[in-house]
Ligand SMILES: Nc1ncnc2c1ncn2[C@@H]1O[C@H](COP(=O)(O)OP(=O)(O)OP(=O)(O)O)[C@@H](O)[C@H]1O
Ligand SMILES: Nc1ncnc2c1ncn2[C@@H]1O[C@H](COP(=O)(O)OP(=O)(O)OP(=O)(O)O)[C@@H](O)[C@H]1O
Ligand SMILES: [Mg+2]
């Protein structure tokens with residue numbers, strides 16, 4: 001489903017942010033991508049969603065190749081992906097309900113179906129009391145929950161979670177990690193990028209380690 | 217130097233964010249303030265810098281009381297405090313040099329003295345190569361270093377560090393914690409607010425634990 | 433996204449930031465107001481000039497020895513020109529009476545014969561009252577039998593025409609400048625509105641929003657806000673016109689087509705600015 | 715902060731965002747341009763009206779039996795009025811010659827005596843050529859010995875005065891509206907500039923910046939940007955004026971004081987808008 005073939009990404013500065021990265025992810029797989037600051041984790045996720053273009057090599061996601069994809073197809077590709085950002089990226093002008101409904105609406109869902117699904121996920125992440133609230137009124141923990149809900153509402157093929165527990169205490173972190181596993185059980189492949197991963201807790205999970213733009 | 221006397225802070229919502237908090241910090245002390253999400257750590261720091269007003273109780277910092285302080289004195293109070301924010305709050309229009317010089321210039325320092333001091337702290341935090349860069353061009357780790365440098369450049373009486381290692385990997389985290397201890401040795405009192413504090417590593421340090429707005 | 437949702441969202445967005453949008457519409461309205469007043473002044477000055485020109489008549493002085501039959505013939509010839517509306521005859525006696533009224537009884541007292549000629553006053557149809565036409569008709573009449581001289585206030589008319597063409601030059605320059613200002617101001621204000629949504633746009637694109645999802649709401653918002661600005665500007669102009677202290681039948685307001693053009697122009701300008709701002713943003 | 719640093723920073727900030735500030739100054743300039751052209755048109759129309767009024771003369775018709783001594787006496791009396799600039803004498807004979815030139819030789823041929831009176835043509839000093847003064851001087855002359863009648867184109871002058879007062883009403887309304895638009899537009903543009911620095915302002919306050927540290931740079935930026943807008947608007951107007959197709963000695967540009975007032979007004983407006991925007995922000 002997701003294939004990276006000798007992917008290299010170079011910004012203007014000389015040392016490349018990513019160098020010669022190759023790996024495969026199958027449908028419904030759960031992968032943790034770990035590495036220190038500047039390892040290139042976020043850059044890798046950006047390449048997958050085509051926010052950045054590959055310098056050399058190729059990324060193939062669901063039969064769409066980074067070499068041959070047309071500009072018009074990029075939105076279609078992104079609609080198959082769920083994304084959790086470390087800084088949430090909720091839209092401040094929209095209330096929590098509309099924020100979570102965003103991916104569903106972009107997918108062109110009918111309003112009553114959208115409503116049902118959003119209520120369902122808000123219940124799941126424990127935000128059902130805050131439908132009309134705006135992101136500015138929520139605590140970091142609650143924003144993180146909303147961001148998760150938005151990313152999983154449309155049952156994406158692949159969920160890219162970049163530091164989804166950065167702003168959470170241990171209890172909430174564990175909860176979010178549990179959700180990631182739950183959605184994975186429902187068939188979504190999950191790529192979880194994080195700095196502080198403690199392999200002893202989850203040693204049954206496939207882990208990819210990076211440092212300075214290379215797999216190690 | 218810093219005294220909190222039965223401080224309570226209530227926002228419009230019913231449960232108070234802080235309730236009946238009292239503690240004392242002496243000159244040059246190092247205190248870690250720890251607690252889960254929503255404990256009230258950030259709110260407590262905001263009360264000290266008068267970003268928020270106390271609902272009841274009193275805060276006395278360097279002979280200035282929250283009860284009697286005049287609006288004009290607030291800038292003077294803030295100039296005695298160094299502040300590290302979890303989201304850095306660097307000014308995007310200023311380059312790194314000017315950002316770090318900010319507290320010194322606000323204090324009214326002469327330009328040549330400002331220059332010397334800024335060069336000194338930039339060297340210390342390992343940013344001397346990036347004087348003319350702008351915050352948008354730096355990685356999270358580098359921004360965190362710059363934020364630290366800005367907070368300590370003017371040798372504050374008190375340093376309030378809110379999650380200063382949030383965006384850093386373990387190696388960089390340890391480095392930042394080392395700087396906090398170094399500046400503490402030079403006479404600055406440090407109040408370090410953080411969620412994930414592992415007391416076994418630093419058990420010689422005074423720790424204040426909070427939960428749901430109360431000391432425990 | 434579904435079109436119904438996009439349209440709903442565009443309108444909802446305007447109400448959500450109603451405070452900012454109110455100032456926005458106010459500023460746009462004040463720009464459009466200046467434009468509308470400019471058009472109004474131009475239009476009315478043109479009307480007044482046309483009216484003044486319309487008062488121009490051709491005086492046809494007849495030969496002294498002309499017979500009544502010749503006069504009737506001449507009159508019907510002149511009346512037969514397609515440009516001519518009305519021909520009034522003034523006999524030698526009427527001319528003398530008018531002269532006496534003007535300069536005093538004594539002036540003609542001692543003369544053996546009345547030195548003043550009989551004349552026709554010829555006025556043209558309204559749409560023909562232009563300097564070149566008056567000039568041509570005059571010279572045609574000049575060549576008719578029994579006509580001694582033709583006068584039509586050549587000097588005054590050409591002065592008016594000159595003044596009008598000077599005014600038109602100034603008016604065009606000023607008009608272009610006012611229009612340019614309006615375009616500059618509207619596009620900049622709309623740009624600011626679009627820029628205030630930079631973050632939303634970025635996030636929407638990251639989540640897979642299509643070209644239409646991004647552009648349609650902002651296009652609509654630009655058109656609505658700028659159109660409202662134009663409409664409000666027009667209403668204010670109409671209000672000011674109603675309160676205007678000098679009333680006259682020759683004053684007119686902008687025609688329906690001009691008003692429509694102004695509002696539609698505003699909407700196109702607003703929509704275009706929106707699209708252009710998004711283009712520069714992405 | 716030190717004043718030197720604040721001032722340096724304000725100016726540096728303008729150059730740093732030179733692209734945005736260039737459009738800003740352009741938009742402000744176009745607003746000021748409209749205002750300046752408006753002032754220019756008003757000024758010149760006023761000049762032209764004054765000049766037309768200046769051509770108004772007083773015709774003093776003398777009694778038929780007046781002696782040469784009386785004429786000399788009368789002349790020196792009229793010449794002695796402080797308002798009077800020049801007195802020209804026209805004898806009965808000159809009047810007759812002019813009449814004949816105008817209406818033909820025959821007109822006065824048969825008369826026993828010349829019916830036309832001798833007269834003075836009195837013109838007033840430039841600064842006195844106003845309807846009420848002309849009217850007063852005329853009635854004073856009317857009461858002098860030897861004067862039969864005084865005429866000064868009362869009807870024409872009062873028509874001109876009326877037209878001018880109508881124009882002044884329109885002009886005032888339009889002027890107020892243009893000024894209001896300029897104020898609205900300038901203040902909004904400056905507000906946007908200040909708002910774009912919201913984050914910096916917040917951070918500066920958190921770090922202990924004083925009132926002056928926050929306000930001085932933004933005040934300066936507002937004044938400089940708006941002042942530049944005013945200056946550019948003026949320069950463009952001056953350029954347009956230089957290229958203007960009709961040249962005439964009676965056309966004048968804005969006076970130095972008006973230009974200074976425009977630019978200073980712009981600076982005050984810009985600075986005020988800055989301060990007001992910060993106030994609403996904090
Ligand atoms: N837009 C960009 N322009 C230039 N360099 C960039 C850009 N984005 C990323 N980089 C560089 O690419 C490298 C990898 O950065 P990236 O953000 O992917 O690391 P990361 O593993 O996500 O780190 P962190 O744990 O801090 O989030 C860094 O050296 C960074 O400076
Ligand atoms: N401006 C505000 N308006 C209303 N409630 C607020 C405001 N700021 C904070 N709160 C509330 O006060 C409580 C304490 O929040 P605070 O941010 O101080 O916690 P914290 O310990 O810093 O948490 P975290 O670890 O997530 O940063 C929370 O319940 C929060 O919702
Ligand atoms: Mg990252």
Ligand SMILES: [Mg+2]
Nearest residue numbers: 257258259378
């Ligand atoms: Mg906090």
